[in-house]
Amino acid sequence: MDEKVRGTIEMSAAMAILGTIGWFVVMSGQPVMDVVFWRCAFGAITLLIICGGLGLLRNTLSPRIIGIAAIGGAAIVINWLLLFAAFSRASISIATAVYNTQPFMLVGFGALLFSERLTMTKLAWLGIAFAGMILIVQTAPDAGSVGTNYFLGIAMALGAAFFWAVAAIVTKKLKGTPPHLIALIQVSVGVVMLAPFANLGHPPGNAWSWAMLATLGVVHTGLMYILLYGAIQKLPTYLQGSLSFIYPVVAIMVDVLAFGHRLHVTQIVGAVFILFAAAGMNLAWSLWRSKAPA
Numbered sequence: 001m002d003e004k005v006r007g008t009i010e011m012s013a014a015m016a017i018l019g020t021i022g023w024f025v026v027m028s029g030q031p032v033m034d035v036v037f038w039r040c041a042f043g044a045i046t047l048l049i050i051c052g053g054l055g056l057l058r059n060t061l062s063p064r065i066i067g068i069a070a071i072g073g074a075a076i077v078i079n080w081l082l083l084f085a086a087f088s089r090a091s092i093s094i095a096t097a098v099y100n101t102q103p104f105m106l107v108g109f110g111a112l113l114f115s116e117r118l119t120m121t122k123l124a125w126l127g128i129a130f131a132g133m134i135l136i137v138q139t140a141p142d143a144g145s146v147g148t149n150y151f152l153g154i155a156m157a158l159g160a161a162f163f164w165a166v167a168a169i170v171t172k173k174l175k176g177t178p179p180h181l182i183a184l185i186q187v188s189v190g191v192v193m194l195a196p197f198a199n200l201g202h203p204p205g206n207a208w209s210w211a212m213l214a215t216l217g218v219v220h221t222g223l224m225y226i227l228l229y230g231a232i233q234k235l236p237t238y239l240q241g242s243l244s245f246i247y248p249v250v251a252i253m254v255d256v257l258a259f260g261h262r263l264h265v266t267q268i269v270g271a272v273f274i275l276f277a278a279a280g281m282n283l284a285w286s287l288w289r290s291k292a293p294a
Contacts, residue, residue: 007234011243014227019250021220022092023258025084028212030204032084035213036077037198040190042217047184050222056181065177066185072170073186075163077193083160090153092255093263094136096248097271098157103281104129105165113169124287125277132273139266179229187221241282248275 025035051057086095104126110116137154167186174182204210232240252271255261263271279285 007231010227011231015246018247037194038213039216040187043187043221046222069185072167073189075167077190079160079163082156086153086156089149093252095157096251102161125281129277132270135270183225
């Protein structure tokens with residue numbers, strides 16, 4: 001099979017898996033803190049086996065790698081806590097759409113921390129995404145099926161995007177480190193972080209909840225990382241960026257089909273604005289023609 005075709009299949013599968021995560025979180029019936037803890041625990045076991053099988057545990061770890069990856073892991077765990085909590089408040093569809101403001105968080109970090117230039121095109125995409133946010137936020141909670149605290153859910157999804165961007169910036173410092181090993185350190189940090197707060201004295205009492213939690217750890221963490229990182233090695237950046245939008249599309253479809261959530265027209269337009277702007281940012285689209293040379 002052609003490497004590009006294989007990478008496309010892997011990336012598509014990874015994004016489709018990621019798009020179903022909200023269903024498993026909700027159907028587990030567990031508090032968010034417990035869900036993230038068990039995701040990290042099952043994910044750590046899975047990734048430990050994978051890293052051991054690939055020989056990544058021999059002479060690859062240093063205090064610097066562990067320290068930097070641990071900082072990124074703390075950000076990733078907070079990101080999961082906020083995003084999963086947003087699902088029950090603003091709905092999976094809205095939380096996922098707002099969460100896809102991640103590229104703009106990265107642009108902001110680039111400008112503040114690395115003096116990267118903010119071009120007019122980037123500012124235009126940011127403006128479109130902001131307009132989408134306004135459309136979503138201004139829609140009253142009774143306009144469609146939403147959760148228990150709509151505005152708090154939106155704020156949590158934005159916070160999740162922020163901490164994802166923090167993790168992405170930190171992970172850039174680990175260039176050359178096997179990504180599976182980074183993921184293993186990150187979820188291991190999650191286990192240590194959340195163990196004092198998770199309800200370990202009263203674990204889930206039924207097989208269904210355990211199946212949901214195990215799937216989040218094994219499939220949505222271990223398998224997803226393998227597919228994602230395998231695809232990243234095979235695909236050009238533009239194709240990675242375009243295929244990443246399978247994730248929000250699948251998430252919105254799951255929300256509609258599984259939970260019957262119907263978004264108000266204004267919410268749909270706002271979500272489209274955000275996803276369109278994120279696509280434009282990721283794929284470096286231009287909003288206007290360049291001047292022809294004289």
